[in-house]
Amino acid sequence: MSDIRQRKHDHVELVLNDPQVDRHASGLDAIRLTHRALPELDYDEVDTCCTLLEHTLSFPFLISSMTGGEGAALHRINRHLAEAAEACGVAMAVGSQRIMLEHPETAESFALRRYAPSVPLIANLGAVQLNEGVTLAQIEDLIDVLDADALYLHLNPLQEVIQPGGDRNFAGLAERIAEVADGIDVPVILKEVGCGLSAEDIELGLRAGVDHFDLAGRGGTSWSRIEALRADDPLGFEFQDWGLTLVESLRQAAPYRNRATFIASGGVRSGVDMVKCVIMGASACGVAGPLLRAATESTEAVIEVIEHFRRAYHTAQFLLGAATFEALFDNRQLLLQQSRF
Ligand SMILES: Cc1cc2nc3c(=O)[nH]c(=O)nc-3n(C[C@H](O)[C@H](O)[C@H](O)COP(=O)(O)O)c2cc1C
Numbered sequence: 001m002s003d004i005r006q007r008k009h010d011h012v013e014l015v016l017n018d019p020q021v022d023r024h025a026s027g028l029d030a031i032r033l034t035h036r037a038l039p040e041l042d043y044d045e046v047d048t049c050c051t052l053l054e055h056t057l058s059f060p061f062l063i064s065s066m067t068g069g070e071g072a073a074l075h076r077i078n079r080h081l082a083e084a085a086e087a088c089g090v091a092m093a094v095g096s097q098r099i100m101l102e103h104p105e106t107a108e109s110f111a112l113r114r115y116a117p118s119v120p121l122i123a124n125l126g127a128v129q130l131n132e133g134v135t136l137a138q139i140e141d142l143i144d145v146l147d148a149d150a151l152y153l154h155l156n157p158l159q160e161v162i163q164p165g166g167d168r169n170f171a172g173l174a175e176r177i178a179e180v181a182d183g184i185d186v187p188v189i190l191k192e193v194g195c196g197l198s199a200e201d202i203e204l205g206l207r208a209g210v211d212h213f214d215l216a217g218r219g220g221t222s223w224s225r226i227e228a229l230r231a232d233d234p235l236g237f238e239f240q241d242w243g244l245t246l247v248e249s250l251r252q253a254a255p256y257r258n259r260a261t262f263i264a265s266g267g268v269r270s271g272v273d274m275v276k277c278v279i280m281g282a283s284a285c286g287v288a289g290p291l292l293r294a295a296t297e298s299t300e301a302v303i304e305v306i307e308h309f310r311r312a313y314h315t316a317q318f319l320l321g322a323a324t325f326e327a328l329f330d331n332r333q334l335l336l337q338q339s340r341f
Pocket of ligand 1: 011012015064065066067094095096124152154191192193194216219220221265266267268286287288289290292
């Protein structure tokens with residue numbers, strides 16, 4: 001198997017087998033919420049629905065980009081995730097589709113609309129590929145194969161530095177991103193992969209015509225560590241905790257709340273974490289690592305994990321006396337004083 005095809009399998013194996021790949025340091029544990037002993041709500045009437053990419057989600061959950069590629073194992077993971085997304089009424093993104101450009105036969109593993117006819121699906125490509133000659137027509141093919149509602153362009157400069165043979169020319173990328181945002185019919189979402197977006201990144205994105213951002217902060221899955229393990233490169237261990245935590249990135253995003261939609265990810269590990277992110281201005285929350293083992297097993301196993309997130313999210317919303325998503329969203333009053341920003 002060629003390097004790019006094998007790489008996708010390595011990533012899955014390392015996330016499944018190295019417990020330290022998950023850094024457990026999103027900063028969300030330090031965020032404290034208020035509590036309503038008299039919420040003045042009926043638990044059964046609490047409405048957890050929200051809107052993302054012009055779709056209604058049953059609660060603000062997004063299956064973050066993970067995989068797709070060669071072989072039955074990766075196709076099965078994506079099928080389980082897509083079927084679970086449909087059953088639960090949540091959004092789903094696929095892993096990088098660069099492999100499709102070199103190995104068109106892998107397109108099958110990304111053709112997920114048949115399993116998830118009604119929920120938002122998001123295509124994915126590394127933004128740095130725009131400096132490597134990828135054309136708009138090729139990008140349109142990536143979107144079409146899953147009939148996607150949006151395109152993630154992921155920004156992963158640290159991963160590319162540690163990855164042997166990584167693509168490291170990030171110069172002039174904002175202009176390339178602007179060309180894509182202008183040239184395709186669905187929204188571009190700029191996304192990190194676990195080091196967070198800064199205010200400067202968001203500014204550049206906005207100027208490039210992008211108004212959706214996935215913060216993908218530090219504290220969950222560490223790509224520097226994954227590539228360090230693959231390449232046996234100590235530099236990757238040195239940088240395994242580099243970047244802005246999800247909470248730090250949410251703070252950097254705060255001034256841009258009325259100009260853009262933000263997705264919170266990177267170490268979101270519970271429904272309570274999700275509620276905290278929505279209170280800090282996220283329109284949805286992405287989860288990757290915690291779904292992977294279940295995704296190797298079955299659709300039902302993935303549904304079980306998502307339903308657990310949902311119960312905790314619903315319970316926390318009830319205990320905060322918030323009847324709707326709107327009552328939570330960007331409502332700093334629900335943070336205890338010391339957690340406010
Ligand atoms: C197995 C695996 C593969 C991933 N592959 C991609 C990818 O191809 N493209 C991408 O943008 N992010 C990728 N990610 C990053 C996630 O989408 C997410 O941003 C990151 O893992 C942080 O979320 P987490 O802490 O919940 O895992 C991958 C994550 C995992 C666990």
